[in-house]
Amino acid sequence: MKAVELKKDVYWVGALDWAMRDFHGYTTPLGTSYNNYLVLDDEVTLIDTVKYDFADITIKNIVEVVDPSKIKNVIINHIENDHVTSLDRIMSLAPDATIYITDKGKKGLERFFNLDRWKIKVVKSGDTLCTGKKTFTFIETPMLHWPDSMITYLAGENILFTQDAFGQHIASNSRFDDDFMAEYSESALDDAVIDYYANILMPFGPVIKAKIAEIEKLGLVVDIVAPDHGIIWRKDPGKVFRMYLDIANGKANLSIAVIYDTMWQSTEKMIVPITEGIRDEGVGVRVIKLRATPMSVAIKEFWKSRGALIGSPTLNNITFPTVAEFMTHLRGLRPKNRLVGAFGSYGWGGGAVKEIYDEFKRMTLDTVEPGLQILYKPSPEDEKSCFQFGKEFAQKVAEYHQKF
Ligand code: FEO
Numbered sequence: 001m002k003a004v005e006l007k008k009d010v011y012w013v014g015a016l017d018w019a020m021r022d023f024h025g026y027t028t029p030l031g032t033s034y035n036n037y038l039v040l041d042d043e044v045t046l047i048d049t050v051k052y053d054f055a056d057i058t059i060k061n062i063v064e065v066v067d068p069s070k071i072k073n074v075i076i077n078h079i080e081n082d083h084v085t086s087l088d089r090i091m092s093l094a095p096d097a098t099i100y101i102t103d104k105g106k107k108g109l110e111r112f113f114n115l116d117r118w119k120i121k122v123v124k125s126g127d128t129l130c131t132g133k134k135t136f137t138f139i140e141t142p143m144l145h146w147p148d149s150m151i152t153y154l155a156g157e158n159i160l161f162t163q164d165a166f167g168q169h170i171a172s173n174s175r176f177d178d179d180f181m182a183e184y185s186e187s188a189l190d191d192a193v194i195d196y197y198a199n200i201l202m203p204f205g206p207v208i209k210a211k212i213a214e215i216e217k218l219g220l221v222v223d224i225v226a227p228d229h230g231i232i233w234r235k236d237p238g239k240v241f242r243m244y245l246d247i248a249n250g251k252a253n254l255s256i257a258v259i260y261d262t263m264w265q266s267t268e269k270m271i272v273p274i275t276e277g278i279r280d281e282g283v284g285v286r287v288i289k290l291r292a293t294p295m296s297v298a299i300k301e302f303w304k305s306r307g308a309l310i311g312s313p314t315l316n317n318i319t320f321p322t323v324a325e326f327m328t329h330l331r332g333l334r335p336k337n338r339l340v341g342a343f344g345s346y347g348w349g350g351g352a353v354k355e356i357y358d359e360f361k362r363m364t365l366d367t368v369e370p371g372l373q374i375l376y377k378p379s380p381e382d383e384k385s386c387f388q389f390g391k392e393f394a395q396k397v398a399e400y401h402q403k404f
Contacts, residue, residue, distance in 0.1 A: 003061040009040035013061035015054035016171040027294035031171030042132025043072040055086035068093035076101040078163035105148035158223035167229030168192035178235040198303035202333040205248035250337035252306040255284030260311030266345035273383040277390025290322040307397035314346035342371035
């Protein structure tokens with residue numbers, strides 16, 4: 001895709017990665033994009049670069065707009081590999097440019113590149129860069145989502161360049177929210193935002209709330225939110241802030257995600273009566289079999305629902321490996337405001353359900369105990385117990401949901 005103008009003299013010059021399906025372990029069925037931006041003024045400024053494989057594409061897009069040797073400022077909002085690893089290619093074309101970066105960003109950048117070759121200016125919140133008629137303001141956003149992260153505001157044009165924050169993993173011919181919604185749908189965009197938040201930003205809810213409050217306190221007028229991945233927000237840039245605040249404040253559907261795996265279909269046979277019990281209480285339910293579903297989808301579905309039941313057979317006295325993998329992903333994402341329980345089948349002494357509850361406790365999640373364990377294979381009586389287990393869990397989730 002060629003350079004795309006956001007506002008006069010402000011261009012997207014990034015790259016679409018249509019084929020990306022495994023983004024450091026996170027499944028990206030829609031691919032992704034690496035967005036970076038070029039701003040023309042008396043001095044030309046580039047905001048972020050792209051993943052190294054796509055350096056030629058961003059350079060081609062830049063050349064379409066301006067001679068790269070005219071770039072005088074390179075703002076690095078975030079140093080993760082997908083945004084910074086083509087920096088040396090860019091700097092070889094613009095050797096006189098000054099890099100603007102946070103202190104932690106510079107320390108990280110030293111691990112990627114020999115910085116002695118380049119002019120570098122370390123910036124902190126409130127610092128500005130005047131390029132002639134335009135002024136950029138830097139706002140540090142540590143742990144949103146790396147220690148180095150910052151966002152950059154372009155006054156006058158009222159554009160907030162937000163690096164990973166407010167992005168989505170989407171490769172699309174649409175660059176803007178309104179175009180994407182016309183091409184696909186609003187719900188497809190909403191789903192991509194939730195997917196991205198659940199799998200990348202879930203641990204950082206308090207930081208997100210504080211930073212959005214800080215931006216509001218600064219009174220910045222924001223016409224466009226320009227993240228480093230996916231669609232650019234221009235139709236209703238406040239929408240993605242509202243979505244983030246809702247999610248960070250614990251918003252979820254009154255529904256239950258039943259996430260499980262199975263060895264000999266005994267745990268799987270528990271699913272139907274459990275879900276019937278849940279539905280009997282009028283609560284929605286979504287079933288995810290881990291071996292049939294990308295991990296990131298399971299995480300997203302966990303995050304969308306107020307409650308979750310995790311099902312695992314016991315294998316060698318411990319949790320089934322795919323379920324253990326899910327629990328490890330979940331623990332790293334530090335979920336909150338969810339009510340959880342566990343169930344499963346076993347043949348000898350059991351162990352998986354206890355281990356899952358131990359993991360819940362390490363995550364400090366709210367639990368309904370005890371879980372439900374079935375010996376070998378559910379009998380008709382066991383199926384009644386499963387129904388009752390699902391029903392009682394749904395009652396508790398409905399009560400718990402009232403708190404939010
Ligand atoms: Fe898109 Fe944190 O990198």
